[in-house]
Amino acid sequence: MARTLINLPKTAEPGAVVTIKTLLSHPMETGFRPGPDGRILPRNIVTAFVCRFEGEEIFRAELFPASAANPYLTFTWTATRSGRFSFTWQGDNGFDQTETAAITVG
Amino acid sequence: MPHPAPAVFAALLLAASAAGAGEIAPADRRSGFDQMGAETRAIQRDDTANPGMLAVADGAELWARPPAAGAPACADCHGADGTGLRGVAARYPAWDARSDRPIDLQDRIRQCRRDRQGAVPPAYESPDLLALTAFVALQSRGEPIRPPADPRLDRGRAEGRALFAGRMGQLGLSCAICHDDNWGRRLGAAAIPQGHPTGYPLYRLEWQGLGSLQRRLRNCMTGMRAEPFAYGSPEFVALELYLAARAAPLPVETPAVRP
Numbered sequence: 001m002a003r004t005l006i007n008l009p010k011t012a013e014p015g016a017v018v019t020i021k022t023l024l025s026h027p028m029e030t031g032f033r034p035g036p037d038g039r040i041l042p043r044n045i046v047t048a049f050v051c052r053f054e055g056e057e058i059f060r061a062e063l064f065p066a067s068a069a070n071p072y073l074t075f076t077w078t079a080t081r082s083g084r085f086s087f088t089w090q091g092d093n094g095f096d097q098t099e100t101a102a103i104t105v106g
Numbered sequence: 107m108p109h110p111a112p113a114v115f116a117a118l119l120l121a122a123s124a125a126g127a128g129e130i131a132p133a134d135r136r137s138g139f140d141q142m143g144a145e146t147r148a149i150q151r152d153d154t155a156n157p158g159m160l161a162v163a164d165g166a167e168l169w170a171r172p173p174a175a176g177a178p179a180c181a182d183c184h185g186a187d188g189t190g191l192r193g194v195a196a197r198y199p200a201w202d203a204r205s206d207r208p209i210d211l212q213d214r215i216r217q218c219r220r221d222r223q224g225a226v227p228p229a230y231e232s233p234d235l236l237a238l239t240a241f242v243a244l245q246s247r248g249e250p251i252r253p254p255a256d257p258r259l260d261r262g263r264a265e266g267r268a269l270f271a272g273r274m275g276q277l278g279l280s281c282a283i284c285h286d287d288n289w290g291r292r293l294g295a296a297a298i299p300q301g302h303p304t305g306y307p308l309y310r311l312e313w314q315g316l317g318s319l320q321r322r323l324r325n326c327m328t329g330m331r332a333e334p335f336a337y338g339s340p341e342f343v344a345l346e347l348y349l350a351a352r353a354a355p356l357p358v359e360t361p362a363v364r365p
Contacts, residue, residue, distance in 0.1 A: 003163055007154035021152075025160040028314075069314035070157040 002026055004099050006087060011104045012079040018103070020051065020059075021074045024089055030065040046091035049073055054083040063091075079105045129286060129352070130300055137356050138299035138364060141290070146311070150363035158240060158309040158361025161233070161316045165241025168234060173225035180218070180238070188245050195243035196251050196358050199347050201258045208262045210346050212239050212318060213338065230337035236307045236316045243307070243360035250355035251304065259347055262340075266348025269341060275332025296365075302353035303346065305362020312365065319346060 003025040012018050024046065031043025043065065051059040059075045082105045088098045139147060149155050169188055172179040184190050199210040202217070209217065215238050216227035228235035253259070270281040284293065285301035292298065306319040313321075320342050324334035335341040 003160050005154055005159060005163070021154045023155065023157060023160065025157075068311070070160060072155055072157070074155075 002089075002095075002097055004087070004089075004097070006099055006101050008085070008101055008103060010102075014079055014081075014105055016079045018077050018079050019074060020077060020085070021072070022049075022051075022087055023070060023072045024097075025070055026089075026091070026095075028063075028065075028067050028069045028071065032065065042092075044092045044095075046071060046089050046095060048088075048090045050088045050090075051075070052086045052088075053077065055086075058085075079103070081105050130289075132355065135302060135353065135356055136289075136300055137302055137304050137359065139305075139359060139362065141297045141299050142363075142365060146363055146365055150305075150359070156309065156361060156363055158307075158316055158363065161237045161240045161307070161309075162244050162361060164233065165237035165239070165244075168238050169241055173219060173223050177224045178222070180223075183222075188241060191242055191245045193246050193249050195246040195360065196249040197254050199259075199262075199343055199350065200254055201256050207340070208259055208343050208347055210319075210343055211242065212320075213343070215239055215242065231318060231321055233316075236318065239318070240307050240316065240361050243358065246358045247360055248357050250357055251350055251353050253347070253350045253354055262344045262347045263351055264348075265341075266344035266346070269345050270348055270352075275327065275330040277331050279330045281326070301349070302356055303349050304353060304356050305359035305364070307360065308362040308364055310364050316361065319349075 005021075005023040007021040009018060026046055027044060028046065029041050029044040031040065031045075033041050035041045045065055045067065046063050049059075049061045049063065049071075050057060058077055059073075061073055063071060082103060084100050084102050086098055086100050088096070090096050139150065142150075149157075153159050166188070169180045170186065172182075181188075195211055198214065199208045200214075201207075202209040202214070204221075205217075212230065212235060215235065219225045220227040228238070253263075273280045273283075281301065284298050289298050289300045303319045303322075306322070307316050309316050310322075320335075320337055323342060323345060324337075327334040
């Protein structure tokens with residue numbers, strides 16, 4: 001399991017714009033770099049990130065080999081009701097990780 | 107009185123620049139943080155954006171977990187949250203009576219792992235050692251660097267100062283030529299900082315990861331075309347001793363972010 005840091009407020013007023021910040025520990029190996037033995041290191045990147053609120057997709061990102069290690073993604077969401085977010089990162093070598101966080105609105 | 111020959115002038119000028127700007131007065135000391143771009147500063151300021159905090163979280167986990175069955179965890183002696191170690195990183199390297207030499211924070215952690223926790227000491231630059239060191243150093247964030255006034259450290263400090271000021275490598279450069287005499291100017295596209303070790307282990311964007319002060323010093327030595335000292339060598343501890351005295355009283359920034 002890769003380490004993640006997810007930051008969002010625990011509570012929000014209805015209609016407020018909430019900033020959600022996510023950070024994932026991942027090497028994002030590009031697949032273009034030679035290793036110490038001169039051979040190309042196999043690509044190992046995160047290719048997709050999805051954030052869902054109560055099952056509904058609210059943010060999606062595609063990632064490519066030029067992304068830095070430990071990808072940091074931040075986006076906003078307009079508070080409507082209380083519920084749970086799920087954050088899913090998928091990538092090479094079957095990388096698939098989901099974390100959740102809750103928010104109380106009102 | 108006859109005029110001195112031009113060669114004598116040249117020699118005088120060289121001597122003046124070598125003795126040069128000299129050491130930076132405490133009031134003029136600046137962290138490399140101040141010379142970074144606004145975006146990089148923003149990454150360091152925000153703990154939820156600073157990738158160094160991923161390693162700190164790893165370190166907190168290692169802190170609480172016994173390294174082997176029946177062995178004490180760091181938390182068993184030093185307290186669960188690590189706040190008991192506030193200020194420790196600000197005074198290292200310090201004298202170690204057991205090994206009768208100065209040691210830095212990484213070596214202290216490796217020694218504790220080996221002698222008191224019955225574990226294999228984590229290798230230099232290993233994720234575990236960097237994570238534990240970052241977790242311990244984070245406890246001192248904001249504390250001014252204050253090297254201990256221990257006369258046993260004077261010799262190491264003097265050695266470190268000599269290493270800092272001495273020319274080395276194929277380019278004949280010294281640390282002091284850049285970081286005492288030319289800080290604030292540019293070397294190619296890169297700003298030259300004063301070179302204070304305020305935020306180690308730090309996340310360097312060029313590395314795409316966390317690294318120790320010794321890794322940074324090895325980088326600089328390679329750039330000077332000098333043969334880098336080995337990890338954990340007495341030369342590095344001596345340099346760290348001098349650098350800590352040279353940086354005081356700047357605050358600890360661990361985990362810092364640098365370009």
